[in-house]
Protein backbone atom coordinates (compact mmCIF):
# COMPACT_ATOMS: atom_id res chain seq x y z
CA UNK A 1 0.00 0.00 0.00
CA UNK A 2 1.07 3.58 -0.58
CA UNK A 3 0.39 6.68 1.42
CA UNK A 4 -0.18 9.56 -1.00
CA UNK A 5 -1.39 12.42 1.19
CA UNK A 6 -1.26 13.28 4.86
CA UNK A 7 -2.78 16.09 6.85
CA UNK A 8 -2.45 16.68 10.55
CA UNK A 9 -4.23 19.12 12.82
CA UNK A 10 -3.17 19.68 16.42
CA UNK A 11 -1.16 16.48 16.49
CA UNK A 12 1.69 17.12 18.98
CA UNK A 13 3.70 20.09 17.58
CA UNK A 14 2.00 19.85 14.16
CA UNK A 15 -0.70 22.49 14.45
CA UNK A 16 -1.39 22.23 10.74
CA UNK A 17 0.31 20.05 8.15
CA UNK A 18 -0.83 19.19 4.67
CA UNK A 19 1.46 17.29 2.35
CA UNK A 20 1.62 15.01 -0.67
CA UNK A 21 3.77 11.95 -0.29
CA UNK A 22 5.73 10.01 -2.90
CA UNK A 23 6.47 6.28 -3.01
CA UNK A 24 9.96 5.09 -2.05
CA UNK A 25 12.12 6.60 0.65
CA UNK A 26 11.37 9.86 2.43
CA UNK A 27 14.12 11.07 4.71
CA UNK A 28 13.06 13.49 7.44
CA UNK A 29 15.96 15.65 8.48
CA UNK A 30 15.84 17.97 11.45
CA UNK A 31 17.37 18.97 14.77
CA UNK A 32 16.13 17.70 18.10
CA UNK A 33 12.56 18.45 19.14
CA UNK A 34 11.38 19.52 15.66
CA UNK A 35 8.73 16.81 15.16
CA UNK A 36 10.45 13.88 13.42
CA UNK A 37 9.27 11.20 15.83
CA UNK A 38 5.84 12.83 16.11
CA UNK A 39 5.31 12.58 12.38
CA UNK A 40 6.15 8.86 12.28
CA UNK A 41 3.95 8.29 15.31
CA UNK A 42 1.04 10.09 13.61
CA UNK A 43 1.27 7.78 10.59
CA UNK A 44 1.47 4.74 12.87
CA UNK A 45 -1.65 5.93 14.65
CA UNK A 46 -3.64 5.11 11.50
CA UNK A 47 -2.60 1.48 11.85
CA UNK A 48 -3.07 0.99 15.58
CA UNK A 49 -5.32 3.85 16.77
CA UNK A 50 -3.05 4.43 19.71
CA UNK A 51 0.40 5.93 20.16
CA UNK A 52 3.00 3.28 20.94
CA UNK A 53 5.08 5.58 23.11
CA UNK A 54 2.35 6.65 25.51
CA UNK A 55 -0.31 4.82 27.41
CA UNK A 56 -2.37 8.02 27.38
CA UNK A 57 -3.54 9.17 23.95
CA UNK A 58 -4.42 12.62 25.35
CA UNK A 59 -0.69 13.36 25.23
CA UNK A 60 -0.74 13.55 21.43
CA UNK A 61 -3.19 16.45 21.39
CA UNK A 62 -1.34 19.73 20.85
CA UNK A 63 -0.70 21.37 24.26
CA UNK A 64 -2.08 24.77 23.28
CA UNK A 65 -5.17 23.43 21.56
CA UNK A 66 -5.75 21.14 24.54
CA UNK A 67 -6.32 24.15 26.80
CA UNK A 68 -9.61 24.87 25.08
CA UNK A 69 -12.89 23.41 26.34
CA UNK A 70 -13.21 21.50 23.11
CA UNK A 71 -10.11 20.43 21.19
CA UNK A 72 -9.72 18.11 18.22
CA UNK A 73 -6.58 16.44 16.90
CA UNK A 74 -7.04 15.05 13.44
CA UNK A 75 -5.06 12.75 11.16
CA UNK A 76 -6.29 12.39 7.59
CA UNK A 77 -4.61 10.10 5.09
CA UNK A 78 -5.19 9.21 1.48
CA UNK A 79 -3.70 5.92 0.49
CA UNK A 80 -3.76 3.32 -2.22
CA UNK A 81 -4.49 -0.25 -1.36
CA UNK A 82 -5.57 -3.17 -3.54
CA UNK A 83 -5.86 -0.89 -6.56
CA UNK A 84 -8.24 1.50 -4.79
CA UNK A 85 -7.82 4.90 -3.19
CA UNK A 86 -9.04 5.27 0.38
CA UNK A 87 -9.35 8.13 2.79
CA UNK A 88 -8.96 7.47 6.47
CA UNK A 89 -9.60 10.00 9.17
CA UNK A 90 -8.97 9.72 12.89
CA UNK A 91 -10.26 12.33 15.31
CA UNK A 92 -9.26 12.64 18.92
CA UNK A 93 -11.81 14.82 20.60
CA UNK A 94 -11.13 16.18 24.05
CA UNK A 95 -13.79 17.82 26.14
CA UNK A 96 -12.97 19.60 29.35
CA UNK A 97 -15.41 19.89 32.18
CA UNK A 98 -15.45 20.85 35.87
CA UNK A 99 -15.08 24.42 37.23
CA UNK A 100 -11.34 24.55 36.37
CA UNK A 101 -11.59 22.39 33.28
CA UNK A 102 -9.80 19.71 35.27
CA UNK A 103 -11.76 16.78 33.89
CA UNK A 104 -10.60 15.79 30.44
CA UNK A 105 -12.40 13.17 28.45
CA UNK A 106 -11.02 11.86 25.17
CA UNK A 107 -13.15 10.35 22.45
CA UNK A 108 -11.82 8.68 19.32
CA UNK A 109 -13.65 8.67 16.03
CA UNK A 110 -12.53 6.84 12.92
CA UNK A 111 -13.84 7.20 9.40
CA UNK A 112 -13.05 5.22 6.30
CA UNK A 113 -14.11 6.74 2.99
CA UNK A 114 -16.41 9.10 4.85
CA UNK A 115 -18.17 6.41 6.90
CA UNK A 116 -17.74 6.22 10.66
CA UNK A 117 -16.68 2.83 12.07
CA UNK A 118 -15.79 1.44 15.46
CA UNK A 119 -12.06 1.67 16.04
CA UNK A 120 -11.82 -2.11 16.45
CA UNK A 121 -13.35 -2.57 13.00
CA UNK A 122 -10.81 -0.19 11.46
CA UNK A 123 -7.74 -2.15 12.54
CA UNK A 124 -6.09 -3.87 9.60
CA UNK A 125 -7.23 -1.34 6.99
CA UNK A 126 -3.94 0.56 7.07
CA UNK A 127 -0.74 -1.33 7.85
CA UNK A 128 2.48 0.13 9.17
CA UNK A 129 5.59 -1.04 10.97
CA UNK A 130 7.28 1.38 13.34
CA UNK A 131 10.76 1.33 14.81
CA UNK A 132 11.50 3.81 17.61
CA UNK A 133 14.78 3.77 19.54
CA UNK A 134 12.95 3.26 22.81
CA UNK A 135 11.36 0.14 21.34
CA UNK A 136 14.56 -1.58 22.45
CA UNK A 137 12.48 -1.81 25.61
CA UNK A 138 10.52 -4.53 23.84
CA UNK A 139 13.62 -6.69 24.28
CA UNK A 140 15.05 -5.17 27.45
CA UNK A 141 12.00 -4.03 29.37
CA UNK A 142 9.14 -5.60 31.31
CA UNK A 143 6.99 -8.43 29.84
CA UNK A 144 4.06 -6.02 29.68
CA UNK A 145 5.82 -4.06 26.92
CA UNK A 146 6.32 -7.25 24.90
CA UNK A 147 2.65 -8.15 25.26
CA UNK A 148 1.66 -4.64 24.14
CA UNK A 149 3.96 -5.00 21.14
CA UNK A 150 2.51 -8.41 20.23
CA UNK A 151 -1.04 -7.18 20.62
CA UNK A 152 -0.51 -4.06 18.51
CA UNK A 153 1.22 -6.06 15.79
CA UNK A 154 -1.15 -9.02 15.65
CA UNK A 155 -4.20 -6.74 15.79
CA UNK A 156 -3.14 -5.29 12.46
CA UNK A 157 -3.41 -8.61 10.61
CA UNK A 158 -5.58 -11.10 12.49
CA UNK A 159 -9.18 -9.89 12.13
CA UNK A 160 -10.61 -11.52 15.26
CA UNK A 161 -7.72 -10.68 17.55
CA UNK A 162 -8.77 -7.20 18.76
CA UNK A 163 -12.23 -8.48 19.65
CA UNK A 164 -10.76 -11.49 21.50
CA UNK A 165 -8.49 -9.12 23.45
CA UNK A 166 -11.38 -6.96 24.46
CA UNK A 167 -13.53 -9.96 25.53
CA UNK A 168 -10.56 -11.31 27.47
CA UNK A 169 -9.94 -8.04 29.33
CA UNK A 170 -13.58 -7.79 30.34
CA UNK A 171 -13.72 -11.40 31.53
CA UNK A 172 -10.45 -10.95 33.44
CA UNK A 173 -11.73 -7.88 35.26
CA UNK A 174 -14.93 -9.69 36.23
CA UNK A 175 -13.13 -12.85 37.28
CA UNK A 176 -10.65 -10.89 39.42
CA UNK A 177 -13.49 -9.01 41.11
CA UNK A 178 -15.17 -12.31 41.90
CA UNK A 179 -11.91 -13.81 43.21
CA UNK A 180 -11.53 -10.88 45.61
CA UNK A 181 -15.12 -11.28 46.79
CA UNK A 182 -14.58 -15.02 47.29
CA UNK A 183 -11.43 -14.37 49.31
CA UNK A 184 -13.25 -11.98 51.62
CA UNK A 185 -16.36 -14.01 52.34
CA UNK A 186 -17.44 -17.56 51.72
CA UNK A 187 -19.50 -17.56 48.60
CA UNK A 188 -20.33 -20.06 45.94
CA UNK A 189 -17.05 -20.97 44.22
CA UNK A 190 -18.90 -22.51 41.30
CA UNK A 191 -19.73 -18.99 40.14
CA UNK A 192 -16.20 -18.98 38.77
CA UNK A 193 -17.15 -21.57 36.17
CA UNK A 194 -18.95 -18.98 34.09
CA UNK A 195 -16.00 -16.56 34.03
CA UNK A 196 -13.54 -19.40 33.44
CA UNK A 197 -15.51 -20.32 30.33
CA UNK A 198 -15.50 -16.69 29.10
CA UNK A 199 -11.83 -16.24 29.89
CA UNK A 200 -10.67 -19.45 28.25
CA UNK A 201 -12.75 -18.91 25.11
CA UNK A 202 -11.23 -15.47 24.45
CA UNK A 203 -7.85 -16.50 25.87
CA UNK A 204 -7.53 -19.49 23.53
CA UNK A 205 -7.94 -17.22 20.50
CA UNK A 206 -5.24 -14.92 21.82
CA UNK A 207 -2.84 -17.74 22.62
CA UNK A 208 -3.36 -19.46 19.28
CA UNK A 209 -2.77 -16.22 17.38
CA UNK A 210 0.37 -15.51 19.44
CA UNK A 211 1.74 -19.03 18.84
CA UNK A 212 1.21 -18.66 15.12
CA UNK A 213 2.48 -15.09 14.84
CA UNK A 214 5.66 -15.76 16.84
CA UNK A 215 6.29 -18.93 14.85
CA UNK A 216 5.90 -17.13 11.52
CA UNK A 217 7.85 -14.05 12.63
CA UNK A 218 10.70 -16.22 13.87
CA UNK A 219 10.99 -17.98 10.52
CA UNK A 220 11.28 -14.58 8.80
CA UNK A 221 13.47 -12.84 11.36
CA UNK A 222 16.23 -15.46 11.24
CA UNK A 223 17.10 -14.65 7.63
CA UNK A 224 16.91 -10.87 8.04
CA UNK A 225 18.98 -10.98 11.19
CA UNK A 226 21.66 -13.16 9.63
CA UNK A 227 21.86 -10.69 6.79
CA UNK A 228 22.23 -7.75 9.20
CA UNK A 229 24.75 -9.55 11.41
CA UNK A 230 26.54 -11.07 8.39
CA UNK A 231 25.76 -14.59 9.48
CA UNK A 232 27.42 -14.17 12.85
CA UNK A 233 24.32 -14.53 14.98
CA UNK A 234 21.20 -16.68 15.01
CA UNK A 235 18.17 -14.95 16.51
CA UNK A 236 15.37 -16.93 18.10
CA UNK A 237 11.98 -15.78 19.34
CA UNK A 238 10.70 -17.94 22.15
CA UNK A 239 7.10 -17.74 23.25
CA UNK A 240 6.75 -18.24 27.01
CA UNK A 241 3.06 -18.76 27.72
CA UNK A 242 2.18 -18.38 31.38
CA UNK A 243 0.79 -21.91 31.32
CA UNK A 244 1.80 -24.38 28.68
CA UNK A 245 -1.01 -25.35 26.33
CA UNK A 246 0.91 -28.47 25.34
CA UNK A 247 -0.59 -31.56 26.94
CA UNK A 248 1.50 -32.89 29.86
CA UNK A 249 2.82 -36.05 28.19
CA UNK A 250 4.66 -33.99 25.58
CA UNK A 251 6.07 -31.55 28.02
CA UNK A 252 6.81 -33.35 31.26
CA UNK A 253 10.08 -31.74 32.15
CA UNK A 254 11.00 -28.13 32.60
CA UNK A 255 12.75 -27.24 29.37
CA UNK A 256 15.82 -25.04 29.03
CA UNK A 257 14.84 -21.67 27.52
CA UNK A 258 16.45 -22.26 24.18
CA UNK A 259 14.71 -25.57 23.47
CA UNK A 260 12.44 -25.21 20.47
CA UNK A 261 8.91 -26.16 21.47
CA UNK A 262 6.39 -26.76 18.73
CA UNK A 263 2.93 -25.59 19.60
CA UNK A 264 1.62 -24.50 16.21
CA UNK A 265 -0.27 -27.77 15.71
CA UNK A 266 -2.48 -27.21 18.77
CA UNK A 267 -6.17 -26.72 18.06
CA UNK A 268 -8.22 -23.98 19.60
CA UNK A 269 -10.15 -26.61 21.59
CA UNK A 270 -6.98 -28.14 23.03
CA UNK A 271 -5.64 -24.74 24.03
CA UNK A 272 -8.92 -23.80 25.67
CA UNK A 273 -9.27 -27.14 27.46
CA UNK A 274 -5.72 -26.97 28.85
CA UNK A 275 -6.31 -23.38 29.95
CA UNK A 276 -9.51 -24.41 31.74
CA UNK A 277 -7.76 -27.32 33.50
CA UNK A 278 -4.92 -25.07 34.61
CA UNK A 279 -7.30 -22.40 35.87
CA UNK A 280 -9.06 -25.06 37.90
CA UNK A 281 -5.76 -26.32 39.29
CA UNK A 282 -4.82 -22.73 40.29
CA UNK A 283 -8.26 -21.83 41.63
CA UNK A 284 -7.40 -21.95 45.34
CA UNK A 285 -4.24 -20.01 44.78
CA UNK A 286 -6.12 -17.42 42.69
CA UNK A 287 -8.75 -16.98 45.40
CA UNK A 288 -6.07 -16.54 48.06
CA UNK A 289 -4.30 -13.89 45.95
CA UNK A 290 -7.45 -12.27 44.60
CA UNK A 291 -6.12 -12.27 41.02
CA UNK A 292 -5.96 -14.59 38.04
CA UNK A 293 -2.37 -15.83 38.05
CA UNK A 294 -2.24 -17.53 34.64
CA UNK A 295 -3.35 -16.63 31.14
CA UNK A 296 -2.27 -14.51 28.18
CA UNK A 297 -2.07 -11.42 30.43
CA UNK A 298 1.01 -13.06 31.97
CA UNK A 299 2.64 -14.37 28.76
CA UNK A 300 6.15 -13.46 27.72
CA UNK A 301 8.40 -13.57 24.70
CA UNK A 302 12.18 -14.09 24.83
CA UNK A 303 14.78 -12.94 22.35
CA UNK A 304 17.83 -15.19 22.11
CA UNK A 305 20.89 -14.56 20.00
CA UNK A 306 23.13 -17.61 19.65
CA UNK A 307 21.33 -18.94 22.71
CA UNK A 308 22.05 -15.81 24.78
CA UNK A 309 19.13 -14.00 26.42
CA UNK A 310 19.37 -10.59 24.71
CA UNK A 311 17.23 -8.82 27.30
CA UNK A 312 19.79 -9.66 30.00
CA UNK A 313 23.10 -9.96 28.18
CA UNK A 314 22.78 -8.27 24.79
CA UNK A 315 25.04 -5.35 23.86
CA UNK A 316 23.31 -2.15 22.67
CA UNK A 317 24.23 -2.87 19.06
CA UNK A 318 23.07 -6.47 19.33
CA UNK A 319 19.72 -5.49 20.82
CA UNK A 320 19.27 -2.78 18.20
CA UNK A 321 20.13 -5.16 15.36
CA UNK A 322 17.66 -7.73 16.71
CA UNK A 323 14.94 -5.09 16.99
CA UNK A 324 15.52 -3.79 13.47
CA UNK A 325 15.53 -7.36 12.16
CA UNK A 326 12.23 -7.98 13.92
CA UNK A 327 10.72 -4.84 12.37
CA UNK A 328 11.87 -5.85 8.89
CA UNK A 329 10.49 -9.34 9.48
CA UNK A 330 7.17 -7.73 10.46
CA UNK A 331 7.09 -6.03 7.07
CA UNK A 332 7.37 -9.41 5.30
CA UNK A 333 4.93 -11.01 7.74
CA UNK A 334 2.26 -8.39 7.09
CA UNK A 335 2.81 -8.76 3.37
CA UNK A 336 2.32 -12.53 3.63
CA UNK A 337 -0.98 -12.03 5.43
CA UNK A 338 -2.45 -9.06 3.62
CA UNK A 339 -0.82 -9.15 0.18
CA UNK A 340 0.15 -5.50 0.73
CA UNK A 341 3.47 -3.96 1.79
CA UNK A 342 3.04 -2.01 5.03
CA UNK A 343 4.54 1.44 5.39
CA UNK A 344 7.86 1.28 7.17
CA UNK A 345 8.61 4.00 9.74
CA UNK A 346 12.16 4.10 11.08
CA UNK A 347 13.23 6.61 13.70
CA UNK A 348 16.99 7.18 14.16
CA UNK A 349 17.68 3.70 12.87
CA UNK A 350 21.39 4.05 12.14
CA UNK A 351 22.58 5.08 15.59
CA UNK A 352 24.76 2.49 17.33
CA UNK A 353 25.14 0.29 14.25
CA UNK A 354 28.59 -0.47 12.93
CA UNK A 355 29.29 0.44 9.27
CA UNK A 356 28.63 -3.02 7.85
CA UNK A 357 25.26 -3.33 9.65
CA UNK A 358 24.36 0.16 8.38
CA UNK A 359 25.16 -0.74 4.79
CA UNK A 360 23.11 -3.93 4.95
CA UNK A 361 20.15 -2.11 6.43
CA UNK A 362 20.24 0.67 3.83
CA UNK A 363 20.49 -1.83 1.00
CA UNK A 364 17.36 -3.54 2.26
CA UNK A 365 15.51 -0.23 2.50
CA UNK A 366 16.16 0.54 -1.13
CA UNK A 367 14.00 -2.49 -1.97
CA UNK A 368 11.01 -1.25 0.08
CA UNK A 369 7.84 0.18 -1.36
CA UNK A 370 7.47 3.12 1.04
CA UNK A 371 9.72 4.09 3.92
CA UNK A 372 9.94 7.11 6.20
CA UNK A 373 13.22 7.48 8.04
CA UNK A 374 14.39 10.25 10.34
CA UNK A 375 17.80 11.63 11.09
CA UNK A 376 19.38 14.60 12.82
CA UNK A 377 22.46 14.22 10.66
CA UNK A 378 22.35 13.51 6.95
CA UNK A 379 26.08 12.76 6.85
CA UNK A 380 25.31 9.35 8.38
CA UNK A 381 23.84 8.34 5.03
CA UNK A 382 25.91 7.50 1.96
CA UNK A 383 25.40 9.71 -1.10
CA UNK A 384 24.10 6.83 -3.20
CA UNK A 385 21.26 6.37 -0.71
CA UNK A 386 20.47 10.08 -0.39
CA UNK A 387 20.17 10.34 -4.16
CA UNK A 388 17.38 7.78 -4.15
CA UNK A 389 15.50 9.41 -1.29
CA UNK A 390 13.23 12.42 -1.09
CA UNK A 391 14.41 14.84 1.57
CA UNK A 392 12.22 16.81 3.91
CA UNK A 393 13.57 19.36 6.32
CA UNK A 394 11.48 19.54 9.44
CA UNK A 395 11.50 22.65 11.63
CA UNK A 396 9.10 23.26 14.51
CA UNK A 397 6.33 21.17 13.01
CA UNK A 398 6.74 22.54 9.47
CA UNK A 399 7.94 20.56 6.46
CA UNK A 400 9.91 21.74 3.53
CA UNK A 401 11.19 19.59 0.66
CA UNK A 402 14.80 20.25 -0.24
CA UNK A 403 17.77 18.96 -2.15
CA UNK A 404 21.14 18.75 -0.39
Ligand SMILES: Nc1ncnc2c1ncn2[C@@H]1O[C@H](COP(=O)(O)OP(=O)(O)OP(=O)(O)O)[C@@H](O)[C@H]1O
Nearest residue numbers: 012013032033034035036037038059060061062063
Ligand atom coordinates in the same frame (compact mmCIF):
# COMPACT_ATOMS: atom_id res chain seq x y z
N1 LIG B 1 1.08 17.28 22.77
C1 LIG B 1 2.04 18.09 22.33
N2 LIG B 1 1.75 19.37 21.95
C2 LIG B 1 2.72 20.21 21.49
N3 LIG B 1 4.00 19.84 21.38
C3 LIG B 1 4.34 18.60 21.76
C4 LIG B 1 3.38 17.65 22.23
N4 LIG B 1 4.01 16.50 22.52
C5 LIG B 1 5.31 16.71 22.25
N5 LIG B 1 5.51 17.96 21.79
C6 LIG B 1 6.76 18.61 21.37
O1 LIG B 1 6.97 18.40 20.00
C7 LIG B 1 8.35 18.57 19.72
C8 LIG B 1 8.76 17.50 18.74
O2 LIG B 1 8.92 16.26 19.39
P1 LIG B 1 9.53 15.01 18.63
O3 LIG B 1 9.71 13.94 19.62
O4 LIG B 1 8.70 14.72 17.45
O5 LIG B 1 10.94 15.62 18.17
P2 LIG B 1 12.07 14.96 17.29
O6 LIG B 1 12.25 15.81 16.08
O7 LIG B 1 11.83 13.54 17.09
O8 LIG B 1 13.32 15.21 18.24
P3 LIG B 1 14.58 14.26 18.64
O9 LIG B 1 15.61 14.45 17.57
O10 LIG B 1 15.04 14.88 19.91
O11 LIG B 1 14.12 12.89 18.78
C9 LIG B 1 9.05 18.54 21.06
O12 LIG B 1 9.45 19.84 21.39
C10 LIG B 1 7.99 18.07 22.02
O13 LIG B 1 8.15 18.60 23.31
Ligand SMILES: [Mg+2]
Nearest residue numbers: 036037038347
Ligand atom coordinates in the same frame (compact mmCIF):
# COMPACT_ATOMS: atom_id res chain seq x y z
MG1 LIG C 1 12.74 11.86 17.89
